Amino acid sequence: xxxxxxxxxxxxxxxxxxxxxxxxxxxxxxxxxxxxxxxxxxxxxxxxxxxxxxxxxxxxxxxxxxxxxxxxxxxxxxxxxxxxxxxxxxxxxxxxxxxxxxxxxxxxxxxxxxxxxxxxxxxxxxxxxxxxxxxxxxxxxxxxxxxxxxxxxxxxxxxxxxxxxxxxxxxxxxxxxxxxxxxxxxxxxxxxxxxxxxxxxxxxxxxxxxxxxxxxxxxxxxxxxxxxxxxxxxxxxxxxxxxxxxxxxxxxxxxx
Numbered sequence: 459x460x461x462x463x464x465x466x467x468x469x470x471x472x473x474x475x476x477x478x479x480x481x482x483x484x485x486x487x488x489x490x491x492x493x494x495x496x497x498x499x500x501x502x503x504x505x506x507x508x509x510x511x512x513x514x515x516x517x518x519x520x521x522x523x524x525x526x527x528x529x530x531x532x533x534x535x536x537x538x539x540x541x542x543x544x545x546x547x548x549x550x551x552x553x554x555x556x557x558x559x560x561x562x563x564x565x566x567x568x569x570x571x572x573x574x575x576x577x578x579x580x581x582x583x584x585x586x587x588x589x590x591x592x593x594x595x596x597x598x599x600x601x602x603x604x605x606x607x608x609x610x611x612x613x614x615x616x617x618x619x620x621x622x623x624x625x626x627x628x629x630x631x632x633x634x635x636x637x638x639x640x641x642x643x644x645x646x647x648x649x650x651x652x653x654x655x656x657x658x659x660x661x662x663x664x665x666x667x668x669x670x671x672x673x674x675x676x677x678x679x680x681x682x683x684x685x686x687x688x689x690x691x692x693x694x695x696x697x698x699x700x701x702x703x704x705x706x707x708x709x710x711x712x713x714x
Contacts, residue, residue, distance in 0.1 A: 471508035473580060475700040476516075477589065477671025478692035480555065481531055483518035493534060495697055495714040500537045502712075507546050509580070512569075513671040513690060514553025514589025521558040526621045535567055542568030549576070553589040553671065581704045583666040586659065590672030590689075594651030594658075645675040645689070653679065656687050667707055669700065676709050 479496050482489060503510070520528060542548050550569040552559050563569050575588035647653060656668040660682055668687045676691030676698040688707060691698025697712040 470506055472503075472506050472704075473509045473511070473702040474503050474507050475511045475513060475587075475669050475688075475690050475702070476693070476698075477513035477551075477553070477690050478515045478674055478694070480515055480518040480692070480694055481534060482528065483694065492693055493531065495712060496693060497533045497537050498714050499697070499699065499712045500534075500541060504541055504544065504546060507541070510541065510546060510548045511587055511669070512548065512550050513587060513669065514551045514591070515555045515671060516550065516553070517556040520556035522560045522562045523621055527562055535563075538563075538567040538569055549587075551576075551587070551589050551671075554591040577665075580702065583702075584664065585667045585669060586656070586665045587669050590652050590670040593670075594653075594655030645673060645677050647679070652689070653687060656681060656685070660685055667702070669707070678707075678709060 476496075476499070479492065481493055481496070483492075500510075516534075517528070517531070538548055548567075548569045549572060550559070550563060551572045557573070559571055559573075564571050572587075575586065575593070578585050578587065650673070652668075652670050652673060656665075659665060659668070664683060665685055668681075668685065670689050671692075673689045674692040674694070675689055676696065677687075677689050679687045681687050686707060688700055688709070690700045691709065691711075697714065698709060699712060700707055700709050
């Protein structure tokens with residue numbers, strides 16, 4: 459999508475970023491309230507959004523059987539389709555909770571699915587976009603699990619389970635995973651792997667903006683040569699997001 463945004467003649471158009479909504483998670487804030495708030499945000503930004511980047515873990519769990527998808531999320535899916543039908547490009551990055559995305563979301567809502575980090579240029583600025591899991595030397599145990607969940611054979615085996623059993627098991631695992639980590643996280647500048655990854659990347663090439671999810675802590679840090687490191691936050695408690703107005707990238711909080 460090199461320079462895709464520059465084709466729009468609307469000078470007030472903006473680019474939006476959000477992550478870690480964890481739709482369907484029953485822990486923390488009320489799941490229905492969180493979904494309504496996210497739909498309200500999507501409805502609000504459609505007035506001036508040119509591109510929307512959803513940077514992973516939008517769903518707390520997602521798996522597409524051949525004829526079945528997880529129950530719920532009707533309002534979100536409809537709103538995403540409404541945005542893409544109106545000409546707004548919506549980019550959906552798979553996270554560690556919703557990596558089992560195949561073609562349903564693309565076909566039914568029109569989003570563009572990314573299973574890997576994306577380097578792109580927006581209004582002359584170089585962006586590195588990703589959910590963030592697996593970057594920056596994550597633990598060997600986590601990387602082993604990521605390889606298992608990414609294995610097509612494992613996905614096929616899981617697909618043989620009845621949806622009631624398969625989705626039930628997965629949702630219980632997902633909830634346990636989130637509660638074991640805590641619903642919020644503390645960012646440590648000295649040990650954060652994503653920050654270390656960004657600094658290493660800058661030794662290879664210049665990136666103006668690194669934008670990640672995954673860490674659940676909204677933060678912005680200036681790096682060398684004017685590069686900006688951003689984690690967009692989460693929606694379990696915070697309802698945070700980021701906006702690029704063609705000049706600056708700023709964090710905001712949705713009020714609902």
